[in-house]
Amino acid sequence: RSKEKGGNSYHYYHPEMNKRSLHRLNLEIHLRKALERNEFVIYYQPIVDLRQGTVFGMEALVRWQHPEWGLVSPGEFIPLAEETGLIVPIGNWVLKEACIQTKAWQKKGYPSLVVSVNISAIQFHQIHFVQIVMNALEESGLSPDQLCLEITENVAMNNVPYIIETMQRIKALGVRISIDDFGTGYSSLSYLKRFRVNTLKIDQSFIRDLTCDEDNAAIVTALIAMSHRLKIKSLAEGVETKEQLDFLMSQGCDKIQGFVFSKPIPAADFELMIQKNKQLYLV
Ligand code: C2E
Ligand code: MG
Ligand code: MG
Ligand code: MG
Numbered sequence: 001r002s003k004e005k006g007g008n009s010y011h012y013y014h015p016e017m018n019k020r021s022l023h024r025l026n027l028e029i030h031l032r033k034a035l036e037r038n039e040f041v042i043y044y045q046p047i048v049d050l051r052q053g054t055v056f057g058m059e060a061l062v063r064w065q066h067p068e069w070g071l072v073s074p075g076e077f078i079p080l081a082e083e084t085g086l087i088v089p090i091g092n093w094v095l096k097e098a099c100i101q102t103k104a105w106q107k108k109g110y111p112s113l114v115v116s117v118n119i120s121a122i123q124f125h126q127i128h129f130v131q132i133v134m135n136a137l138e139e140s141g142l143s144p145d146q147l148c149l150e151i152t153e154n155v156a157m158n159n160v161p162y163i164i165e166t167m168q169r170i171k172a173l174g175v176r177i178s179i180d181d182f183g184t185g186y187s188s189l190s191y192l193k194r195f196r197v198n199t200l201k202i203d204q205s206f207i208r209d210l211t212c213d214e215d216n217a218a219i220v221t222a223l224i225a226m227s228h229r230l231k232i233k234s235l236a237e238g239v240e241t242k243e244q245l246d247f248l249m250s251q252g253c254d255k256i257q258g259f260v261f262s263k264p265i266p267a268a269d270f271e272l273m274i275q276k277n278k279q280l281y282l283v
Contacts, residue, residue, distance in 0.1 A: 027080055034064060035089055041065050042097055043264035046273065047116065047235065047257045050249055055277060057114030057148070059257060060098035061264045062090065082120055091123040092132055099140035099147060101267055106146075110274050116148040116178060121155045130169045137173070144174030148198065151177060153185030156195065167195050178235070183223065192230060199255070200227045204238025207258070211243045224251045 034040060042060045049056040064072035081087040095117050102115040123129065137144055149170065155163065156179055170177060178199040183206060202223050206216050220236070227234040236248050239258030248256060262273065 024080065027077065028084060030066065031064075031077055031081060031084070031086055034066070035086075035093065039065050039067070040090065040093060041266065042094060042101070043266055044101075044115075044270040045257055045264035046262050046270070047114075047255055048261050049255050050253060054111075055113070055274060056255055057116060057146075058270060059116040059150070059264070060094055060118070062094050062118075078120070082122055085122065087120045087122050088126060091118075091120055092136075094118075095132070096136040096139060099136045099142040102146055103140045103142040105271065105274070106142075108271075110271075112143070112146055113274075114146050114148055114176065115142075116150050118150045118180065119155075121152065124151060124155050124163070124166065130166060130173075133170060133175060134173065137175075145176065148176035148178055150180040150201065152180050153182065153187045153191075156197065157186065157188060157191045164195065171195075181237075183219065192232070196230075197232060199233040199235050201235045201237050201257075202253075204258075207236050207238045207244055207248075208240075210247055211241070217247070220248070220253075221251050224248075224253050228252065 041063050043063055044058040044060060046055045047057045047059060048054070062074055062078075064074075064077055066072055078087065081090055098115045098117050102113055106112055126132065133147075133149070136142075137147065156167070156177075158164075167177065176198040178201050179197050180201050181203040182200045184203045200223065202220060206220050206223075209216050210220060211217070224234045233254040234252075235255040235257060236244075236253050237257050239245055239248065239256045239260045241260060244258075245256065245260055265273070
């Protein structure tokens with residue numbers, strides 16, 4: 001507990017806060033070692049093309065396989081990784097690993113898949129970010145159009161010339177760009193005119209109550225219509241039910257991602273899935 005008195009603050013011992021900062025410190029120490037110990041794994045969640053009825057690609061979602069704590073979800077360590085800057089080496093590892101895996105599946109004879117990789121703002125602001133993307137493509141041999149970078153509105157909206165130039169250079173490589181969690185950031189929408197992204201990922205908070213919340217239904221309908229008019233693909237995230245899926249199809253949504261089709265799964269399971277669904281592609 002702390003108390004303000006005439007400009008001086010008195011800090012008292014607070015067991016809860018102490019416990020939390022200890023936990024944080026412990027987490028940070030382990031996080032620093034996790035990369036060299038190879039403790040990160042990538043789960044893949046299929047992205048389904050509603051028009052073709054095929055698996056279009058997948059999103060790479062990092063997990064931390066800690067020897068004692070088990071599987072730690074990104075929500076529990078990405079914020080700290082961003083605060084400490086560790087997101088840069090972690091994110092760069094995810095990028096390269098996801099490209100290598102996607103190329104490996106292609107070499108095995110599966111149809112070409114597009115892999116989506118989340119890029120945190122801090123990563124995007126690295127001076128050599130474009131070079132890092134080029135290296136990942138070169139070292140994996142993956143075709144640029146099989147890679148999609150997911151950035152948030154806060155990155156895309158940034159009016160700093162350097163950021164716009166970085167986005168243009170990425171686009172010039174032939175790499176795709178998606179806006180993740182669309183509708184939840186501070187969007188002025190003007191950035192959509194300035195820079196043509198490939199896909200808008202409609203945030204799952206709008207999808208959740210889609211079939212019982214009229215406001216969410218209106219927002220989703222409008223976002224799909226807007227993206228069509230702008231010739232940008234629409235992708236709905238967090239689709240869990242058949243009802244949501246039906247609604248999205250009726251509105252002409254291009255792609256979906258969600259538990260209704262599959263959760264994020266380990267690479268080996270993803271491969272089994274594309275094996276089983278192989279005939280799907282041949283339609
Ligand atoms: P995101 O990029 O928006 O990823 C979608 C999240 O929604 C994933 O959570 C996914 O498991 C979850 N999800 C997918 N379908 C459904 C559904 O039908 N219902 C529900 N309730 N959830 C669904 P996850 O894997 O825990 O990742 C959380 C966030 O962590 C991601 O949100 C992303 O912002 C971040 N993240 C994950 N991997 C990376 C990474 O490699 N780099 C960076 N910078 N961030 C990452
Ligand atoms: Mg994402
Ligand atoms: Mg998202
Ligand atoms: Mg998110």
